[in-house]
Amino acid sequence: MMAGQPILILKEGTKRETGRNAMRNNIEAAIAIAEAVRSTLGPRGMDKMLVDSLGDVVITNDGVTIMKEIEVEHPAAKMMVEVAKTQDTEVGDGTTTAVMLAGELLKQAQTLLDQNVHPTVISSGYRMAAEKAKEILDKISRKISINDDETLKKIAKTALGSKSASMSKDLLADISLKAVKKIVEEVDGKLVADLNNIQVIKKQGGSIDDTQIIEGVIVDKEKAHPDMPDIVKNAKIALLNAALEIKKPEIDTNIQIRDPTMIHSFLEEEEKMLKDMVDKIASTGANVVFSQKGIDDMAQHFLAKKGIYAARRVKKSDMEKLEKATGAKIVMNLEDLSSNDLGYADKVEEVKIGEDHLTFVTECRNPKAVSILVRGGTEHVVDEIERSLQDALHVVAKAIEDGKVVPGAGAAATELSLSLKDYAATVGGREQLAIEKFADALEIVPRTLAENAGLDPIDMLIELRKYHKEGKRDYGVDVISGKVYDMWKEGVIEPIRVGTQAIDSATEAAIMILRIDDVIASKGGGAGGAKPPEKKSEESESSD
Numbered sequence: 001m002m003a004g005q006p007i008l009i010l011k012e013g014t015k016r017e018t019g020r021n022a023m024r025n026n027i028e029a030a031i032a033i034a035e036a037v038r039s040t041l042g043p044r045g046m047d048k049m050l051v052d053s054l055g056d057v058v059i060t061n062d063g064v065t066i067m068k069e070i071e072v073e074h075p076a077a078k079m080m081v082e083v084a085k086t087q088d089t090e091v092g093d094g095t096t097t098a099v100m101l102a103g104e105l106l107k108q109a110q111t112l113l114d115q116n117v118h119p120t121v122i123s124s125g126y127r128m129a130a131e132k133a134k135e136i137l138d139k140i141s142r143k144i145s146i147n148d149d150e151t152l153k154k155i156a157k158t159a160l161g162s163k164s165a166s167m168s169k170d171l172l173a174d175i176s177l178k179a180v181k182k183i184v185e186e187v188d189g190k191l192v193a194d195l196n197n198i199q200v201i202k203k204q205g206g207s208i209d210d211t212q213i214i215e216g217v218i219v220d221k222e223k224a225h226p227d228m229p230d231i232v233k234n235a236k237i238a239l240l241n242a243a244l245e246i247k248k249p250e251i252d253t254n255i256q257i258r259d260p261t262m263i264h265s266f267l268e269e270e271e272k273m274l275k276d277m278v279d280k281i282a283s284t285g286a287n288v289v290f291s292q293k294g295i296d297d298m299a300q301h302f303l304a305k306k307g308i309y310a311a312r313r314v315k316k317s318d319m320e321k322l323e324k325a326t327g328a329k330i331v332m333n334l335e336d337l338s339s340n341d342l343g344y345a346d347k348v349e350e351v352k353i354g355e356d357h358l359t360f361v362t363e364c365r366n367p368k369a370v371s372i373l374v375r376g377g378t379e380h381v382v383d384e385i386e387r388s389l390q391d392a393l394h395v396v397a398k399a400i401e402d403g404k405v406v407p408g409a410g411a412a413a414t415e416l417s418l419s420l421k422d423y424a425a426t427v428g429g430r431e432q433l434a435i436e437k438f439a440d441a442l443e444i445v446p447r448t449l450a451e452n453a454g455l456d457p458i459d460m461l462i463e464l465r466k467y468h469k470e471g472k473r474d475y476g477v478d479v480i481s482g483k484v485y486d487m488w489k490e491g492v493i494e495p496i497r498v499g500t501q502a503i504d505s506a507t508e509a510a511i512m513i514l515r516i517d518d519v520i521a522s523k524g525g526g527a528g529g530a531k532p533p534e535k536k537s538e539e540s541e542s543s544d
C-alpha cells in the first residue's frame with residue numbers, strides 16, 4: 001500500500017462480485033427462475049415447450065422436468081434446480097411449489113435487506129419459521145389409513161389434476177392406487193412402498209384411456225418363432241443367460257471337408273447339438289424360456305416344435321424383474337439348468353400393442369410384481385402421461401407411508417401463513433420480521449393458483465384469510481368455480497410430505513443464497529473445471 005502497489009491475490013481477469021451486489025444478483029437470478037415455472041402451477045397452470053439444440057421437443061407441466069431441461073448458467077439459478085431435484089427424489093410431487101417458494105422467500109428477504117436487516121438474522125428467522133411451519137402442518141394434518149381407498153384416490157387425482165393427463169385422471173388414479181397397494185410392504189412395523197417395484201412401460205399409440213395395469217411383468221420382446229404358442233398357461237419359466245447357439249471357436253479353425261457326405265454329417269451334428277440343448281430345457285419341464293442372449297434359428301424351430309414359448313435378447317433389467325416375480329433363477333450355463341431353477345406364472349402371453357408385440361407374464365408366483373403400460377397418441381403425450389403417473393404413484397406411496405394428509409389448493413399454505421404470523425408476535429426482535437416475511441411468502445401458493453386461473457389474487461387472499469380466521473382450515477382456492485371453498489369436501493388432498501419437503505428445501509436454498517456475499521469466477525475457466533457465469537449474469541449485473 002505504501003508504495004501504492006495494489007496486491008494481487010486473484011488471477012488477472014478474475015471476475016469478482018462482493019457484498020450487496022453479489023447478493024442482489026444471486027437473489028434476482030433465483031427469483032427469475034422461480035418466475036419462469038410459476039405459470040405452470042395448479043389445474044389452470046399452463047405447460048412449457050422446451051426445445052433443445054437438436055430441435056427435440058419436450059412439452060411438460062412438471063416443475064422438475066422444466067428445471068432440468070432449461071440450461072441455466074447462473075450459479076444461484078443452479079441452486080434452484082437442486083431444490084426441484086431434491087423435492088422430486090424425496091416426494092415426487094410439488095417441485096413447482098418448492099421452487100416458487102424458494103424464489104418468494106428470497107423476494108421477501110430483499111425487502112428486509114433494504115431495511116438493513118442482516119442476512120444472518122433473516123436466515124435464523126427463516127429457520128425458526130420453517131421449523132414452526134412443519135409443526136403446524138403436522139397439527140393440521142389428518143390421519144389416513146391404507147384402507148381408505150377413497151381418500152387415497154383423491155390424493156392421486158389431486159396430483160394428476162394439475163397435468164394435461166387430468167382428462168383421464170379417474171383411470172390413472174385407479175391404476176396408481178392399485179399399483180402402489182400391490183407393492184406396499186411392512187418393514188419393521190412401518191409401511192414402505194418402494195416404487196422401483198412398479199415397472200412403467202411406454203408405448204406410443206392408442207389413447208391415454210388404453211393405459212393399463214398388468215399384474216405381472218411386461219417384457220418388451222416378441223416370441224422368437226411364429227410357430228410357438230401365443231399363450232402358455234401354467235407357465236414353468238426358465239431364465240437363461242446363455243446363448244442357445246453353437247459357440248464359435250475362439251481361435252481360427254480350419255475344417256477340411258473332402259467328401260460331400262461329411263458336410264452333411266457336419267450339419268447334422270450341429271443340428272443335433274441344438275436339439276440336445278432344447279431337449280435339455282424340455283427335460284426340466286420348462287415351457288417358457290427367456291434368454292438374455294441369442295437363440296439360433298434351428299433352436300427356435302425345435303423349441304416351437306416342443307410347444308415351448310421363447311423370447312431372446314431380453315434386457316438384463318427385465319430378467320431381474322422376471323427372477324423376482326416368478327421365483328426363477330437366472331442360469332448362466334445350460335448344463336446346470338434343473339427343474340429347481342424354474343419360475344412360475346399362471347400365464348405367459350404374446351400381446352400386440354400397436355405395431356409391437358410384447359410378452360405379458362401375469363399371475364406370477366410373487367404377487368407384488370406390477371407393471372403399468374402407458375399409452376397415448378404421440379410420443380410427447382406418452383412422455384408427459386408417464387411423468388404425471390409417476391407423480392400420482394409417488395403421492396399415493398407417501399400418503400400410505402406417512403399416513404398423514406393435508407388439504408391442498410392453498411388451504412394448508414394459508415393456515416400456515418396465518419399461524420406463523422401469530423407465532424412471530426411471540427418471538428419479538430428482528431427475527432420476528434423475518435418470520436413475518438416467511439409467512440407472507442407462503443401466500444405465493446394461493447396467490448399463484450388464483451392468478452393462473454385468471455382470478456383476482458387480492459380478493460382471493462382476503463377471502464381466504466377471512467375463512468381461516470373463522471377456523472375454516474380446509475378452505476382453499478377452487479380454481480374451477482373461482483370461489484373459496486372447503487378443499488376437504490372438494491377432494492383436493494395432498495400427503496403432508498409434499499408440504500414439509502417443499503418448506504425444507506426452499507428454506508435451505510434461500511438461506512444458502514442469502515449467506516453468499518462474494519462470488520468469484522475466473523474468466524478463463526481453464527483449469528478450474530467449473531464454468532464461470534457468462535453472459536446471463538453479466539446482463540443481470542449491468543441492470544443493477
Ligand SMILES: Nc1ncnc2c1ncn2[C@@H]1O[C@H](COP(=O)(O)OP(=O)(O)OP(=O)(O)O)[C@@H](O)[C@H]1O
Nearest residue numbers: 040041042062063093094095096097161162408409
Ligand atoms: N382441483 C384443484 N383446485 C385447486 N388447486 C388444486 C387442485 N388440484 C391441485 N391443486 C393445487 O395445485 C398445486 C399443484 O400444482 P402442480 O402440480 O402444477 O405443481 P407442483 O405439484 O408444485 O409441482 P409438480 O407437479 O410440477 O412437481 C397444489 O398446490 C395443489 O393443491
Ligand SMILES: [Mg+2]
Nearest residue numbers: 093094159162
Ligand atoms: Mg403436482
